[in-house]
Amino acid sequence: MxxxxxxxxxxxxGVSKSTISQYLNGRYEYMSxxxxxxxxxxxxxxxxxxxxxxxxxKQKRTFTIGVIVANMLHHFSIEICRGIESYCREQGIxxxxxxxxxxxxxxxxxLEMLRSKQVDGVIAFPSGPLxxxxxxxxxxxxxxxxxxxxxxxxxxxxxxxxxxxAAHEATTHLIEAGYQQIAMLTAPLSISTRLERVEGYKRAMxxxxxxxxxxxxxxxxxxxxxxxxxxxxxxxxxxxIIAGNDLVLLEALAFLKERRLQIPQDVAxxxxxxxxxxxxxxxxxxxxxxxxxxxxxxxxxxxxADIEAESRGQEWPPVQEKQFSCRLMIRESSGPAxxx
Numbered sequence: 001m002x003x004x005x006x007x008x009x010x011x012x013x014g015v016s017k018s019t020i021s022q023y024l025n026g027r028y029e030y031m032s033x034x035x036x037x038x039x040x041x042x043x044x045x046x047x048x049x050x051x052x053x054x055x056x057x058k059q060k061r062t063f064t065i066g067v068i069v070a071n072m073l074h075h076f077s078i079e080i081c082r083g084i085e086s087y088c089r090e091q092g093i094x095x096x097x098x099x100x101x102x103x104x105x106x107x108x109x110x111l112e113m114l115r116s117k118q119v120d121g122v123i124a125f126p127s128g129p130l131x132x133x134x135x136x137x138x139x140x141x142x143x144x145x146x147x148x149x150x151x152x153x154x155x156x157x158x159x160x161x162x163x164x165x166a167a168h169e170a171t172t173h174l175i176e177a178g179y180q181q182i183a184m185l186t187a188p189l190s191i192s193t194r195l196e197r198v199e200g201y202k203r204a205m206x207x208x209x210x211x212x213x214x215x216x217x218x219x220x221x222x223x224x225x226x227x228x229x230x231x232x233x234x235x236x237x238x239x240x241i242i243a244g245n246d247l248v249l250l251e252a253l254a255f256l257k258e259r260r261l262q263i264p265q266d267v268a269x270x271x272x273x274x275x276x277x278x279x280x281x282x283x284x285x286x287x288x289x290x291x292x293x294x295x296x297x298x299x300x301x302x303x304x305a306d307i308e309a310e311s312r313g314q315e316w317p318p319v320q321e322k323q324f325s326c327r328l329m330i331r332e333s334s335g336p337a338x339x340x
């Protein structure tokens with residue numbers, strides 16, 4: 001059976017080949033709804049499959065983007081990637097996903113690999129030590145978007161959440177519930193996200209409990225349980241903990257279970273992450289929810305806008321930062337403090 005061509009679709013739809021080409025490239029500005037419907041019906045009737053390689057050579061595009069993820073163990077990262085993929089799928093764009101496990105050398109190698117595959121652009125959860133590498137990409141006018149994290153010296157579009165405000169709200173909630181000895185438990189303060197959360201926590205402590213010394217426990221995740229054990233031995237275990245993410249939460253939960261400590265009677269708990277099982281735990285878990293799926297879609301839209309502008313020889317849209325609000329879901333784990 002002969003392969004169906006663009007010319008066949010054009011004849012079937014009663015339009016020119018250039019109109020079919022415009023349709024396939026998503027350029028509908030001068031195309032009526034009736035023409036679009038007719039082309040779509042013709043493509044379906046003939047089971048036409050565009051030659052993506054030829055299309056890419058003509059437009060100097062591969063219709064593929066890369067995503068550099070810092071750690072796929074985070075449910076939050078998975079949700080973001082699903083948002084990116086769903087938006088790209090709607091636009092006919094393929095996605096290559098790379099997981100670096102917070103390893104800067106892997107991050108750099110993945111960037112080089114994606115460039116060698118001639119992806120049209122990259123969405124990245126960036127790490128600070130690679131600032132010069134990302135700046136070089138910007139200088140080369142390579143389409144790039146940061147998500148979740150930001151590098152202040154790299155002028156690219158970025159999609160983040162209001163980390164400082166969310167941490168401030170969570171800390172304020174604990175203070176209003178009667179807790180005073182509140183700790184922020186976090187992975188190393190090596191990225192903007194964690195630094196902003198610590199700032200929000202400290203600001204709330206200074207505003208409402210100026211006589212209390214803020215306690216920021218910042219360690220490699222595998223060392224956090226040991227730090228909590230040391231605090232317990234010193235009779236300095238906090239009354240409440242804000243866990244920086246889901247992996248930090250697991251260490252805190254393991255420590256509390258091992259010591260047979262009750263939540264929230266002995267230690268109240270809030271986690272800054274999207275925890276799918278939060279309502280299934282006993283007690284139910286208070287969380288700071290981030291709109292991860294929406295963030296992924298927004299990042300993909302920003303990147304594809306730059307890619308499209310580049311392919312048309314147009315100026316890129318101005319660099320912008322899209323900030324999403326978080327939502328504090330108060331559940332049993334941060335209930336009123338017990339008078340001791």
